[in-house]
Amino acid sequence: MNAVASKCRVCKGPAVIDLPRHNANFCAEHLLxxxxxxxxxxxxxxxxxxPTDRVLVAVSGGKDSLALWDMLIEAGYEADGLYIGLGxxxxxxxxxxxxxxxxxxxxxxxRVIDLRDDYGYDVPTAARATGRVPCSxxxxxxxxxxxxxxxxxxxxxxxxxxxxxDEAAVLFGNSLRWDIDYLARQSPVLPATEGFPRKxxxxxxxxxxxxxxxxxxxxxxxxxxxxxxxxxxxxxxxxAALNEIERQSPGSKSAFYLGFLERxxxxxxxxxxxxAGELNDxxxxxxxxxxxxxxxxxxxxxxxxxxxxxxxxxxxxxVLR
Amino acid sequence: MNAVASKCRVCKGPAVIDLPRHNANFCAEHLLxxxxxxxxxxxxxxxxxxPTDRVLVAVSGGKDSLALWDMLIEAGYEADGLYIGLGxxxxxxxxxxxxxxxxxxxxxxxRVIDLRDDYGYDVPTAARATGRVPCSxxxxxxxxxxxxxxxxxxxxxxxxxxxxxDEAAVLFGNSLRWDIDYLARQSPVLPATEGFPRKxxxxxxxxxxxxxxxxxxxxxxxxxxxxxxxxxxxxxxxxAALNEIERQSPGSKSAFYLGFLERxxxxxxxxxxxxAGELNDxxxxxxxxxxxxxxxxxxxxxxxxxxxxxxxxxxxxxVLR
Numbered sequence: 001m002n003a004v005a006s007k008c009r010v011c012k013g014p015a016v017i018d019l020p021r022h023n024a025n026f027c028a029e030h031l032l033x034x035x036x037x038x039x040x041x042x043x044x045x046x047x048x049x050x051p052t053d054r055v056l057v058a059v060s061g062g063k064d065s066l067a068l069w070d071m072l073i074e075a076g077y078e079a080d081g082l083y084i085g086l087g088x089x090x091x092x093x094x095x096x097x098x099x100x101x102x103x104x105x106x107x108x109x110x111r112v113i114d115l116r117d118d119y120g121y122d123v124p125t126a127a128r129a130t131g132r133v134p135c136s137x138x139x140x141x142x143x144x145x146x147x148x149x150x151x152x153x154x155x156x157x158x159x160x161x162x163x164x165x166d167e168a169a170v171l172f173g174n175s176l177r178w179d180i181d182y183l184a185r186q187s188p189v190l191p192a193t194e195g196f197p198r199k200x201x202x203x204x205x206x207x208x209x210x211x212x213x214x215x216x217x218x219x220x221x222x223x224x225x226x227x228x229x230x231x232x233x234x235x236x237x238x239x240a241a242l243n244e245i246e247r248q249s250p251g252s253k254s255a256f257y258l259g260f261l262e263r264x265x266x267x268x269x270x271x272x273x274x275x276a277g278e279l280n281d282x283x284x285x286x287x288x289x290x291x292x293x294x295x296x297x298x299x300x301x302x303x304x305x306x307x308x309x310x311x312x313x314x315x316x317x318x319v320l321r
Numbered sequence: 322m323n324a325v326a327s328k329c330r331v332c333k334g335p336a337v338i339d340l341p342r343h344n345a346n347f348c349a350e351h352l353l354x355x356x357x358x359x360x361x362x363x364x365x366x367x368x369x370x371x372p373t374d375r376v377l378v379a380v381s382g383g384k385d386s387l388a389l390w391d392m393l394i395e396a397g398y399e400a401d402g403l404y405i406g407l408g409x410x411x412x413x414x415x416x417x418x419x420x421x422x423x424x425x426x427x428x429x430x431x432r433v434i435d436l437r438d439d440y441g442y443d444v445p446t447a448a449r450a451t452g453r454v455p456c457s458x459x460x461x462x463x464x465x466x467x468x469x470x471x472x473x474x475x476x477x478x479x480x481x482x483x484x485x486x487d488e489a490a491v492l493f494g495n496s497l498r499w500d501i502d503y504l505a506r507q508s509p510v511l512p513a514t515e516g517f518p519r520k521x522x523x524x525x526x527x528x529x530x531x532x533x534x535x536x537x538x539x540x541x542x543x544x545x546x547x548x549x550x551x552x553x554x555x556x557x558x559x560x561a562a563l564n565e566i567e568r569q570s571p572g573s574k575s576a577f578y579l580g581f582l583e584r585x586x587x588x589x590x591x592x593x594x595x596x597a598g599e600l601n602d603x604x605x606x607x608x609x610x611x612x613x614x615x616x617x618x619x620x621x622x623x624x625x626x627x628x629x630x631x632x633x634x635x636x637x638x639x640v641l642r
Contacts, residue, residue, distance in 0.1 A: 180588070234569070237569050240565070241565055241566055248555070263499045267588065
């Protein structure tokens with residue numbers, strides 16, 4: 001960095017980060033300002049939250065979800081945390097520790113659910129029991145338990161830490177397959193419907209690098225390690241491909257995701273409504289489902305009956321494949 | 322390759338190529354059969370050509386266009402070639418030589434247009450004169466001269482050698498920008514309209530590797546070198562990104578392009594018609610244009626008045642940038 005490049009665009013003070021997509025550098029204070037403004041713009045543009053909403057934040061202990069919780073609290077929202085122990089060995093133990101320390105230090109309300117203690121299974125066991133990729137059982141469990149906790153706790157919305165990189169990678173995957181129904185549903189806000197709370201992604205305009213920088217500047221001690229089971233999955237390959245495009249043409253990633261929301265999503269709005277379809281009550285738990293028994297009840301049935309599978313066994317199998 | 326992997330899927334004879342997207346290997350004969358079938362399917366599915374059509378093939382001297390010409394002749398089409406000398410230094414001299422030898426050896430009819438001799442400019446000079454990327458002037462010149470030659474020669478269609486990699490990369494670029502009008506027009510066949518011939522891409526289902534293999538097996542001596550000016554352009558970056566995805570998940574590239582044509586293109590059909598818009602006759606040459614003077618006449622005016630720029634000067638500038 002030369003002398004010119006290392007000055008904050010706003011105050012000309014020493015910069016701590018360069019953001020090629022904004023063609024600028026920022027000092028710590030103005031990086032925080034940029035993050036606040038991007039979250040605020042996301043919330044306003046997509047009518048995610050009103051100031052008096054009670055928000056349940058899905059926290060994993062990583063940079064995105066802890067930054068989100070911090071930013072929502074700082075912005076004045078009433079925001080409680082929900083952490084789900086997934087049983088992914090040391091990774092889960094450590095992630096839980098980060099979340100609890102974050103909440104304790106700030107006096108925030110945190111609810112903890114443990115898949116093994118509360119539902120009799122964990123993600124590695126569910127993966128083995130279903131014979132599907134672990135991310136499938138993990139995503140299903142999290143979606144369901146966040147929804148349920150939000151409804152039971154009377155929250156207005158569930159907020160997740162999905163950032164611009166996440167959303168762009170999911171969009172890329174859906175585009176590669178031209179899965180029209182998935183494309184039609186890809187929105188940073190899903191309104192509440194019968195049996196489902198509103199779901200919002202306030203960090204959709206911020207990159208991974210920006211949420212990490214928020215945490216560093218704010219002194220948030222997040223878990224840097226990524227989920228060991230997710231390593232090598234397609235989502236990460238899509239991220240890598242988009243990162244290479246972004247490196248060559250800064251701004252491409254946000255143009256891809258925001259351009260989709262602006263120009264393509266409206267053309268698919270009809271499909272989005274049609275894709276919702278008819279829902280019944282699950283015969284076991286009463287949750288909305290397209291079948292007779294919901295996918296979560298079917299997952300519990302299989303996974304809780306299976307002998308526990310330590311994460312190391314799953315990872316060894318992956319290496320051997 | 323082990324013993325099992327090196328057998329042709331069809332005849333179990335020794336294989337000459339592995340095609341991961343087909344999860345199979347092929348001997349020379351059955352590779353040709355696969356190529357013929359893919360071209361035939363493309364032509365049939367998209368109603369590109371009828372058996373009695375007179376076709377003008379746009380040939381560059383590279384693997385795709387020479388393979389296309391060869392395959393069309395072999396399939397019984399009446400297909401003449403058109404080569405355009407773009408004035409890109411040694412690259413153009415060599416590419417022209419490959420095309421002429423190919424036509425001579427087979428007794429095929431080849432028409433040659435030279436931008437410098439016939440229109441008073443070349444691609445490097447046009448790039449400098451217009452201040453835009455060379456690929457812009459090159460594409461405009463080729464499109465126009467192919468169209469014009471087809472109409473003047475009474476051909477039913479212009480066929481170009483665009484392959485699956487080309488089409489997928491263009492689609493990726495259009496998706497990254499969500500350029501809805503470009504997406505709506507992205508079709509392997511454009512029907513004839515007032516002032517424009519039908520345009521078809523019979524190799525849209527074949528990869529670069531497959532067209533190269535066709536040439537090798539058939540003994541076609543094509544120019545291996547890529548255009549020196551195009552090196553580093555975005556199109557090549559999009560190809561590289563898709564190649565990496567394809568490496569990790571064979572079949573992704575064709576699923577991306579063919580899935581678009583099957584599921585997304587129909588949703589954009591209205592936009593395609595609307596995007597066509599009103600056309601006038603160019604005040605100078607009479608060709609259809611949205612303005613008063615067409616883009617090609619404006620290009621000639623600027624480029625032919627400019628002092629000739631050797632390609633080396635353009636390439637040096639690129640390196641220095």
